[in-house]
Amino acid sequence: MRNSNREGGTVITGIFITFEGIDGSGKSTQLALLRQHMEELGRTVTVVREPGGTVLSEKVRTLLLDHRSMDLCERAEALLFSTARAQLVYELIIPALERGEVVLCDRYAESTIAYQGYGRELPLEEIITLQEFATSHLHPNLKVLLDLDVDVAAARLLGSFADRMESAGLAFQERVRQGYLQMSQAAPNEWLVVNGSQPKEKIAEEVRSFIEQNIFKGS
Ligand code: ADP
Ligand code: TYD
Numbered sequence: 454m455r456n457s458n459r460e461g462g463t464v465i466t467g468i469f470i471t472f473e474g475i476d477g478s479g480k481s482t483q484l485a486l487l488r489q490h491m492e493e494l495g496r497t498v499t500v501v502r503e504p505g506g507t508v509l510s511e512k513v514r515t516l517l518l519d520h521r522s523m524d525l526c527e528r529a530e531a532l533l534f535s536t537a538r539a540q541l542v543y544e545l546i547i548p549a550l551e552r553g554e555v556v557l558c559d560r561y562a563e564s565t566i567a568y569q570g571y572g573r574e575l576p577l578e579e580i581i582t583l584q585e586f587a588t589s590h591l592h593p594n595l596k597v598l599l600d601l602d603v604d605v606a607a608a609r610l611l612g613s614f615a616d617r618m619e620s621a622g623l624a625f626q627e628r629v630r631q632g633y634l635q636m637s638q639a640a641p642n643e644w645l646v647v648n649g650s651q652p653k654e655k656i657a658e659e660v661r662s663f664i665e666q667n668i669f670k671g672s
Pocket of ligand 2: 477
């Protein structure tokens with residue numbers, strides 16, 4: 454087992470961008486469009502999704518999303534998401550950033566803060582501290598929040614497989630949405646908040662131009 458502390462010499466030269474938002478907000482769609490754009494520009498891109506991306510994290514994902522799963526308590530749920538993330542950071546994200554790649558991540562620490570902290574109403578400060586521990590204090594260069602009405606997002610998902618998390622209801626999604634908005638308002642320099650109800654291409658263009666002007670400036 455290798456030591457997973459980041460103290461002691463790792464050099465991060467890559468760019469780390471995460472996509473956040475309620476279920477059905479369009480994260481996967483935008484991540485794919487940004488990936489394509491970055492690759493067309495000749496950049497090496499690593500894409501990861503949460504929870505998942507490593508053998509351990511995929512097993513945790515199956516456990517978490519299984520309809521018939523045991524009566525998982527809220528704290529265990531928060532710890533499982535964080536466990537999957539710790540392994541993903543250690544095994545994939547940090548090595549890719551050390552190689553100088555662009556890492557695009559479908560959800561990251563802010564998902565646990567939004568869903569388990571604001572949504573499930575677990576103690577917020579403790580959830581935030583847990584994220585610092587799980588990620589070895591690795592923060593994204595940019596967090597893209599796709600913000601939209603919970604009803605619009607739910608309508609998009611109608612007919613698709615409603616997993617255990619998505620069936621938690623609209624009131625829950627609304628708390629999650631408000632949690633994201635509070636986080637982004639508290640630290641506006643860390644976030645790009647986009648109106649997620651716009652057409653896909655319009656959102657993609659907004660994300661691309663923001664990143665080119667603010668994240669890749671001069672490179
Ligand atoms: P998420 O990954 O956030 O759950 P997805 O990217 O999977 O969201 O999108 C959920 C659904 O909404 C998909 O059917 C997708 O095609 C559709 N969708 C994504 N972005 C938009 C958009 N801007 N306008 C309308 N529908 C969208
Ligand atoms: P995901 O597969 O990203 O769903 P979607 O593409 O529909 O947004 O995530 C599955 C569910 O897990 C989703 O409802 C969000 C939830 N989740 C948490 O509750 N906490 C977390 O830390 C993460 C990463 C996801």
